[in-house]
Each structure stands twice: as C-alpha cells, then as structure tokens.
Amino acid sequence: NAGVTQTPKFQVLKTGQSMTLQCAQDMNHNSMYWYRQDPGMGLRLIYYSASEGTTDKGEVPNGYNVSRLNKREFSLRLESAAPSQTSVYFCASRPPKNEKLFFGSGTQLSVL
Amino acid sequence: GQQVMQIPQYQHVQEGEDFTTYCNSSTTLSNIQWYKQRPGGHPVFLIQLVKSGEVKKQKRLTFQFGEAKKNSSLHITATQTTDVGTYFCAGHNTDKLIFGTGTRLQVFP
Numbered sequence: 001n002a003g004v005t006q007t008p009k010f011q012v013l014k015t016g017q018s019m020t021l022q023c024a025q026d027m028n029h030n031s032m033y034w035y036r037q038d039p040g041m042g043l044r045l046i047y048y049s050a051s052e053g054t055t056d057k058g059e060v061p062n063g064y065n066v067s068r069l070n071k072r073e074f075s076l077r078l079e080s081a082a083p084s085q086t087s088v089y090f091c092a093s094r095p096p097k098n099e100k101l102f103f104g105s106g107t108q109l110s111v112l
Numbered sequence: 113g114q115q116v117m118q119i120p121q122y123q124h125v126q127e128g129e130d131f132t133t134y135c136n137s138s139t140t141l142s143n144i145q146w147y148k149q150r151p152g153g154h155p156v157f158l159i160q161l162v163k164s165g166e167v168k169k170q171k172r173l174t175f176q177f178g179e180a181k182k183n184s185s186l187h188i189t190a191t192q193t194t195d196v197g198t199y200f201c202a203g204h205n206t207d208k209l210i211f212g213t214g215t216r217l218q219v220f221p
Contacts, residue, residue, distance in 0.1 A: 033209070040121060042200060043155065043211040058208060090154060094209075099143060101202075101209060103154040 002026055006091050006104035013081045013111045021076040021107050023091030031094040032074035033101065034058075034066060036087040043090065049074055081111045116203050118212040126220050131191050133215035135184040135201035142204050144177055144184045149214075150197045191219045 004025045013019055025032065030051050035043040035058075045058030049068040063085060065077045074093075078085060088108050092101040115138040125131050135144065143162045147155040159168055161177035161184065168175045174187045184201055196219050201212040 035211070040213065042116075042118075042213040043202075045208055045210065048208060056208075059210070099145060099160055099204065099209075100157045101145075101147075101155075103156070105154050 004091055004093055004102050004104035006089075006107050008107060009105065011107060011109050013078075013109065015082060015111060017081050017111075018077070018079050019081065020078075021089055021091075021109075022073070023075065023104060024073045025093040025102070026072065027093060027095065027102065028071070029093035029095045029102070030071070031096075032068065033092040033094070034064075034074070034076045035090045035092065036060065036085075037090060037106075038087050046076065046089075081109075083111045085109065086111045116201060116210050116212040118199075118201060118215050120215055121213065122216045122218070124218045124220065125191050127193060128190050131188040131195070131217055133186050133199050133201075133217075135186075135212050137182045137203050139203075140181050142181075144181075145202045145209070146175060146184075146186055147200045147202060147211075148197050149200065153197075155200060188217075191217070193219050193221055195219055 007022045033048040034046040037043050044060045047066040049055045052071045055066050067075045088106050090106050091104040094101050118135050145160045146158040149155045165179045166177040172189045176185045198214045198216045200214045202209050
C-alpha cells in the first residue's frame with residue numbers, strides 16, 4: 001500500500017495562475033481532508049470530505065475549491081492563486097470508526 | 113469557532129532534560145490526539161485520549177487529558193535528539209479535526 005499520495009511535491013505559481021493539487025489514498029478510507037501549514041499557525045483545515053460525494057468547509061476555505069472525484073481521490077483547486085496561499089499543503093485520510101489521520105508527504109507551494 | 117492553542121511555541125532543551133507541551137481548547141473535546149512532525153516531514157499519529165483525566169504512557173512520553181476535557185499535556189522524560197520535531201495536539205469537532213498551533217522541540221546534544 002502506498003498510503004496517501006500527493007502530487008506535486010513542489011510548485012511555484014505566479015499570482016493569478018490556477019492549479020490543482022492531487023491526493024489519492026489506497027486504504028479504502030471514507031474521510032479525506034486538506035490542511036495548510038504555515039509557520040506558527042499549525043495545521044489549518046481547508047476542506048474535508050466525510051464520504052464520497054460530500055464536501056464541507058473547514059476553518060480557511062476562501063480561495064479554494066475541492067472535488068471528491070471518487071472514494072480514492074480528493075483534489076484541491078486554487079482558481080486564482082495569491083501570495084497569501086504560499087504554504088505547505090497536506091492531504092489526509094481517516095478510516096471508518098477510527099479517529100486517526102494518515103497524512104501524505106505534502107506539497108510545498110509558492111505563489112510569487 | 114473552536115480554537116486549540118499550544119504553549120510554548122518553541123522549546124530548546126539539552127539532551128537529557130525533560131520537556132512538556134500544553135494544549136488548551138476553547139470548547140470541550142470528545143477526544144484529543146497527539147501528532148509528531150519531524151523537520152521536513154508530515155504529521156504522524158502518536159496517541160488518542162478519550163476519557164476525562166486519562167493518562168497514557170509510551171516509553172518516555174506521558175500524555176494527559178484534563179478532567180474537564182478542555183486541555184491536555186505531553187511530557188517527555190530525558191529527551192533524546194530523536195525527539196526533535198513539532199508536536200501537535202488535535203481535537204475533534206464533529207467530523208473536523210482541529211489542530212493546535214504546535215510546539216517545536218529542539219534538543220541539543
């Protein structure tokens with residue numbers, strides 16, 4: 001099992017560009033999450049999906065959209081990137097009846 | 113909304129010294145989890161506490177959940193250089209897991 005796989009690992013964008021961060025898990029987990037990590041602010045929840053076909057806003061959803069394409073995949077889209085979205089993005093999944101999160105290795109995004 | 117704060121933000125210790133990080137939530141938690149993130153890595157689950165006043169140990173690590181289920185602590189006895197990293201607490205709010213701000217631990221040999 002690969003666990004939670006995120007692509008790309010690194011990305012540099014110009015202000016106003018769009019891009020999609022990809023996340024896939026092969027553990028048959030129901031719930032999936034997107035977090036961003038900034039120095040001194042911990043991990044902040046952007047969006048989550050409790051099951052296939054559902055998505056909900058987290059703490060900091062503005063400027064982002066998500067798609068739960070199927071049970072395996074949960075993508076995060078930046079329609080018009082801004083410098084404030086420079087961050088490390090982590091995808092995570094959670095098995096049913098278990099509170100523990102499994103994280104991907106992260107995507108380091110810089111918006112110039 | 114729910115807020116989870118941790119103190120201190122940074123801690124530098126000499127190898128062999130003890131270390132404690134404290135976690136406080138603005139709301140009562142159903143459970144609390146702790147994660148460790150090594151430099152350049154991703155968060156890795158350490159433990160979950162569910163019961164009021166619960167204490168759990170993992171080798172040199174001791175985790176406590178407060179009686180009111182609004183605070184928690186992680187204590188490391190006799191730190192080692194392998195303990196370096198950022199420690200996060202996280203509390204559940206329905207389906208959302210809200211992370212604390214983290215404590216970054218540096219251990220000097």
